[in-house]
Amino acid sequence: MKSLATAALAAVAFAGLSLPASAAGTVEVLHWWTSGGEAKAVGELKAMFEEQGGTWIDSPVAGGGGDAAMTALRARVVAGNPPTAVQLKGPGIQEWAEEGVLADLDEVASEEEWDALLPPVLAEIMKHDGEYVAAAVNIHRVDWLWANPELLAQVDAEVPTTWEEFNAVADKLKEAGVTPLAHGGQPWQDATIFEVVALGLGGADFYRKALVELDPDALSSDTMVQVFDQMRRLRGYVDDGFSGRDWNLATAMVMNGEAAFQIMGDWAKGEFLAAGKVPGEDFLCAPAPGNGYILNSDSFAFFDVEGEEKIEGQKVLASLIMSEEFQEIFNVAKGSIPARIGVPRDNFDDCAIKSMDDLAGATEANALVPSMAHEMAIPRSQRGEFLDLVTEHFNSDMSSQEAVDRLVEAIARAS
């Protein structure tokens, strides 16, 4: 009798142990990766999560680099039912963490030693008060120069490595009747060019002082005036229809030979690859003029939620995001490079490998800086002022000095 009872008890206990509802928990993920390569990439994450036995509830909200998603997020946090994981980046993570609504990932982070896997610049962004609250899925390089080799050959030019060289080549192109720079007149694109120029003309230290620390001296310096001068020059190199153009249409211009260059992050590569173009032959990828590396990174932040299922899901998802396997699959699909070290390089294309090498080099030389335009460096409030001003300058005939003066005012006002 006793042995039977024990056996029955053991059987029940065993059954109980091996029957969790979802082995890896449940997550509801709010994101705005709703098309093309991005949707595919996030689909991979979902597949991997579900393979582990988890349940993934998808909450996509498209539009404008996450604007509508952020609205939805705010409403949900205020209503008291935040999503389990949200696509958040940069100082935005800190802002939410300040409000005390993010969950603490340190258990997973210390176990897997994230500090050793991520570049210090990036690790800082993923932490709040020294503890991890977000997991980075990739690293995008912002300061790429994409070029059409045929058009360059036409004017007998090489890919420029300084801004003077760039201007010279651009002048030659203009004379030959070719649009030198393909650009989309949207605030974030204007700001992208702006920060690339700032890094190229002023170097990493200037960039940090001006665009990250917002030091008024750096912002009102002569170097900054020069940056605006170059922006004015670039304005002369874009075609008439640039206003409001989407970035991928500008990339198409380079692809189709309507323009020679585009200054854009590495997601432009995805466009080329999707159209079947081969790097090195049909298009060229080179670091934009300057010595440095502007970093942009997508990540998922985890909110403080209740329920075993969800908390378990968060831990599994965080660990999954930082795993080699995921980082490889995701980044090959999305066109960026892994956020962590130690991922095999075989499946990445030449431009990506160049990016990885440059990343290592920049980290060592302390020339790795977070992107201002892509919300990695400063809070949205100040970033917004930058964007407003840079766009206005680009679209009007404001003088560089006036731009600098207004910039200093604007930043003071936003702080």
Add this chain to the structure above:
Amino acid sequence: MVRQRTLASALLRAGLFAILILFALYYLMPLFVMIATSLKSLEEIRSGSLLAMPRDVTFEPWAKAWTSACVGVQCDGLRPYILNSVVMVIPAVAISTALGALNGFALTKFRFRGSGTIFALLLLGCFIPFQVVLLPMARMLGLMGLAGTVPGLVLVHVVYGIAFTTLFFRNFFVGVSDSIVHAAKIDGAGFFGIFFRVMLPMSLPAIVVTVIWQFTQIWNDFLFGVAFTASVANPVTVALNNLVASSTGVKEYNVDMAAAIIAGLPTLLVYIFAGKYFIRGLSAGAVKG
């Protein structure tokens, strides 16, 4: 109408027609662009002009928009979201219309103290921009346990629809002679008695106007939909936005246009078929002021 059979009159009429046709073109052009684009293939869109007729008509964008276009990670097209919108719109329209009718009746046929003020206060609610109430409403819904649910969204639309529905019914009932109500009261009928047996049967025009207006506003709402529902419960406007506002990859203009037409079809059909009753309802005084 006074008829004058002179040359001047005939020219005037011709001129009249010309102006009407001109405006008709102004109104029709975007619809033409939408339909034409939704029937073209992507290459034709890239190479051709916006206002050209499709060379090779294809319905593939429509099929894609309905069943297989990707909204985020799910690729089920717009079909599931149409149902969400329907489930949300019908109660919202019904309740807000009913309340509007009751309010309109109470405020016009019963001179109680403060009825004018109450009406004015309700009316001002028409003017509040929705972004302003987004966050406090989110808080409220959270407190009520309705966050992220369809009933929560229905509540929001009812609350903000009352101002308009009351306005429409109030204006209509103002034009209804008091003596009818008076006679019914003498006969011994109470508030609800008069309402259901006298007022309601004659308010069909007002009901039509109100229902059409509310249906359009609520069906087409985006802001409340995106803020107060999560993924699977999204109304079709949110799904449409996810489809067309994606920022990377090839923009499939034809699928986008097909999706936009699908999302707008219910309201379009309402206006096309019920437009006549809409005007009739308006002339019966629903918005005479």
Add this chain to the structure above:
Amino acid sequence: MTAESRARAAEAGRRSWWAWVDDRLPRIVVAPSFAASVVFVYGFIAWTIYISFTRSGILPRYEIDGLHQYERLWDTPRWYVALENLFVFGGLFIVGCLAIGVTLAILLDQRIRTEGLIRTIYLYPMALSFIVTGTVWKWILNPGLGIEQLVQGWGFTGFEFDWLVDRDMAIYTVVIAGVWQSSGFVMALFLAGLRSIDDEIFKAAAIDGASLPRIYATIVLPAIRPVFLSALVVLAHLAIKSFDLVIALTGGGPGVATDLPATFMYAMAFQRSELGLAAASAVIMLITIFAIIIPYLYSELRGGRP
């Protein structure tokens, strides 16, 4: 008392109790809507006013900070652009819709055979959501893709229509799209109003020898003055709601040239994590709106309205 008279008294008591309730019913019926209005409209306005005095950032904070946000607001150049645009757009939109609506209504009132079809054509834009409208018009007005390209393709190579991307003219494109969407509805309102005017008036005036335009100007239009109230209410409501339209059509651009207080407020609250500043702008916006609407409503509802 006899059983009968007691029964009758009880009956009378019941009836008078019910009569008492029935007397109060109008108030009871309106009460829920009124309560909802108090909470969800005025309560939230009060909340917004409160928040405008705090340093709320990404989420609301409740420590009062004084007029800091208002100072910042009036220091922001973009806010002035938004205010100016509100008046330009709002004014042109309302006037444009009224003018076109009245004109079309008068024209359609002339008993045309194809009235049903034409009326439907004028009315259908109202059925579309602002997102759809903005997207389609963005294409049509795009210099490289739309009208400019089309007309140039017809041979008028000097033709330019790049208002959409011109900082000074962009707001007028919003007017074009907005008027397109809403003027048909205004036309419907006025048509209904015109139809409800007795034919006798026209006949009498014609017998007196008045011409058609004179009849309209001096008799008809004044008779449908009440319709102007409803039209104005609807149009003002739509002008404020045109937030969706601006976002879809120009995104607030080029730069911030087509910003409106509503888009400014939205950007500050949901993109910039500046809830306090957004609340301040919302308060100013509401003051402006109410300052215009309330006097108008007062005069219309008091003068001759029961």
